[in-house]
Amino acid sequence: MSFSKNQTKVINKLRQKKYRMKEGLFVAEGIKVVKELLASSFELDTLFVTEAASENFTSYKVEIVNEVDLKKLSSLKSPNGVLALFKIPVEKALNSSGLVLVLDEVNDPGNLGTIIRLCDWFGIQQLVCSVNTVDCYNEKVVQSTMGSLSRVAINYVDLLPFLEKCASPMYIADMVGENVYEAKLPKEAVLIMGNEANGISDAVRDYVTNSLSIPRFGVIQATESLNVATATSILLSEFRRRV
């Protein structure tokens, strides 16, 4: 048993965002991640498993594939027996109450995956991404979210029109902002994190007046900046520790 020619073609194409959009499908791999997605509101399209891994998925209709074929199609170094196609859900209506996290062109899939996991941990129910932020159904993002993808609402929007409609105070993360340890932070707010190399875009920077920074304690003061995912973790922690 093996993948059909057409299945192979589709799965390979799903590496690219435009085909994911066209087919309305994304790929997830690994027993842990696939199980979490199966238990969520995501709708399964096809579940490919090896004979050896099939005992983990007895309550699902599966297509048995052999390990060599799975390895060829997998994007993991050591595929562990399952590759699933899930349907990309329709974006839900955006909810801008509570604490909302906004990403202004975050490019790295690993960073986005880590940030989605952080949203889940800190109970951030709405993540808003600029349209030029990496796609959350990118396979590397899916793998690194470890299932959190199903528990965080993610919308891709033009940031300025969205921000113009927000009623909560807005904050950008910046190198020269107010010391976050000393800042008074409201319960309802919009926190905006910028691009890995360039930070916040000029348009957003012009629109948002509050900015927050994480103090640097190094003696030499040479570290250029924190990674966007670690900076996000510290800032979300600061908002939550005050509630």
Place this chain on the structure above:
Amino acid sequence: MSFSKNQTKVINKLRQKKYRMKEGLFVAEGIKVVKELLASSFELDTLFVTEAASENFTSYKVEIVNEVDLKKLSSLKSPNGVLALFKIPVEKALNSSGLVLVLDEVNDPGNLGTIIRLCDWFGIQQLVCSVNTVDCYNEKVVQSTMGSLSRVAINYVDLLPFLEKCASPMYIADMVGENVYEAKLPKEAVLIMGNEANGISDAVRDYVTNSLSIPRFGVIQATESLNVATATSILLSEFRRRV
């Protein structure tokens, strides 16, 4: 001009820790990272640059190589013109005063790189790694530290004998520890972070009595744990914000 047969062999071998130890060399790539290391106390062994990138290194003795050959040897997807061999320095005497971060079998090179950058940011001058923690001269670690590698003292030791000699209070990061937001934290302390999958080892857990946890705010409470690098960022931030 190209790499000699012997250079090619050495550079490829340096992917493995045992050859790095034997040769006393590690590989760094990319203009930014190599420049930071050149400006640091690391001692250069050989600097390979392409003709196009050579203008960045006019004050150094370089070996010009062609782009195709560099690409073959590079571990980067898009090598940007420079590959350098640096000498692995002798480990300095361990300094256990101040705030010391200890890693108990952190395996992922990206996590270690991020943690080294965090140490640099938060002014942690001593990072202590268990002998089974990933090697800090692993090429992926070197790339992800973005130069911070030169500013943080890193020692690999047997953790228990080290901890037995520490005078400062010790804390493990754990899912069921004291809420870090409410904990009184001393200025001088040893903070111990565990393995990505298994957390703190039993031997260390038996020895250290204080534990700290980061509260979870999600409604569903399903996120299993924070990534070790993001958890480290929040805990270091908590220690520093009280100073």
